[in-house]
Amino acid sequence: MPHTLITGASMGIGEAFARELASRGNDLVMVARSEEKLRELASELHAKHGVDVRSCRADLNDTAAPAQIYGYCAENGIDIGLLVNCAGLSRAGEFRELQAEKLDEIMTVNMMAAARLSRLFLPDMVTARKGGIINVASLGGLQGVPGLALYSATKSFLITLSEALHAEASKSGVRVLAVCPGFIDTGFLERTGHNASGIRLPIYGAEKVVKAALRGLENNRVRVFPTPLDGILAFSQRLASRKFTVRLSGLFAGIVRG
Numbered sequence: 001m002p003h004t005l006i007t008g009a010s011m012g013i014g015e016a017f018a019r020e021l022a023s024r025g026n027d028l029v030m031v032a033r034s035e036e037k038l039r040e041l042a043s044e045l046h047a048k049h050g051v052d053v054r055s056c057r058a059d060l061n062d063t064a065a066p067a068q069i070y071g072y073c074a075e076n077g078i079d080i081g082l083l084v085n086c087a088g089l090s091r092a093g094e095f096r097e098l099q100a101e102k103l104d105e106i107m108t109v110n111m112m113a114a115a116r117l118s119r120l121f122l123p124d125m126v127t128a129r130k131g132g133i134i135n136v137a138s139l140g141g142l143q144g145v146p147g148l149a150l151y152s153a154t155k156s157f158l159i160t161l162s163e164a165l166h167a168e169a170s171k172s173g174v175r176v177l178a179v180c181p182g183f184i185d186t187g188f189l190e191r192t193g194h195n196a197s198g199i200r201l202p203i204y205g206a207e208k209v210v211k212a213a214l215r216g217l218e219n220n221r222v223r224v225f226p227t228p229l230d231g232i233l234a235f236s237q238r239l240a241s242r243k244f245t246v247r248l249s250g251l252f253a254g255i256v257r258g
């Protein structure tokens with residue numbers, strides 16, 4: 001049985017993917033920097049569900065990390081049947097105030113790592129004529145979000161990459177999707193300097209994102225919106241001007257004033 005590789009599995013949405021997939025009997029490779037958290041989660045999931053769970057410490061801000069992760073799997077004879085690109089970070093505030101180092105880190109982890117891992121693992125899936133990739137994007141990736149400019153641009157990248165890979169891989173039986181959550185209660189918002197009290201949308205749990213993404217994979221969807229409201233917001237974009245949509249997204253995120 002192939003393993004599922006999850007980046008950002010040490011907490012939040014990635015951890016929720018690990019918990020759900022382990023409970024469904026999937027063997028896992030979990031990637032993050034927090035080695036201790038990964039080890040504890042791995043032994044808990046193994047004890048509860050009897051699945052094989054490997055911890056693979058990696059800093060995805062290092063551009064060599066994806067190839068090292070691929071090498072780790074190859075050396076240990078681990079086939080990856082599902083790749084979940086979940087690791088990500090953000091920094092709330094005006095783009096002109098974003099530090100250069102943070103700018104590079106956001107682009108490297110959110111885009112480069114996901115693209116490189118997909119490029120490394122996809123050929124084996126195509127050869128096996130099965131498998132899947134779930135990219136954890138965001139509703140914020142459907143348009144530029146003032147106050148989250150770079151973050152929203154990286155999530156747009158993930159959505160368009162997923163759409164194209166979905167089409168390229170479809171003939172081989174490999175499934176690729178982008179899941180586009182709204183605001184999720186993981187501590188991510190606090191960590192990114194986002195004042196959650198300004199947010200004008202419901203904040204919901206990571207489990208909803210995971211269940212919707214896995215259902216989307218079963219149904220071979222290309223974009224997945226975890227709640228009906230997310231779907232309505234995505235659809236309503238088609239009816240409004242781009243300028244209005246961008247402005248509204250900034251107001252919903254509660255970072256910039258209208």
Ligand SMILES: NC(=O)c1ccc[n+]([C@@H]2O[C@H](COP(=O)([O-])OP(=O)(O)OC[C@H]3O[C@@H](n4cnc5c(N)ncnc54)[C@H](OP(=O)(O)O)[C@@H]3O)[C@@H](O)[C@H]2O)c1
Nearest residue numbers: 008010011012013032033034060061087088183184186188
């Ligand atoms: N929370 C939200 O409101 C929300 C909404 C839409 C989309 N998302 C997206 O969902 C994904 C997960 O978000 P979350 O809310 O679960 O965030 P989180 O709780 O902050 O978790 C982020 C995960 O990414 C890992 N990570 C960050 N930098 C890394 C690096 N350099 N190398 C390896 N791993 C790294 C972290 O692990 P270590 O720190 O241990 O390395 C952690 O496991 C992100 O891509 C985020 O953009 C979140």
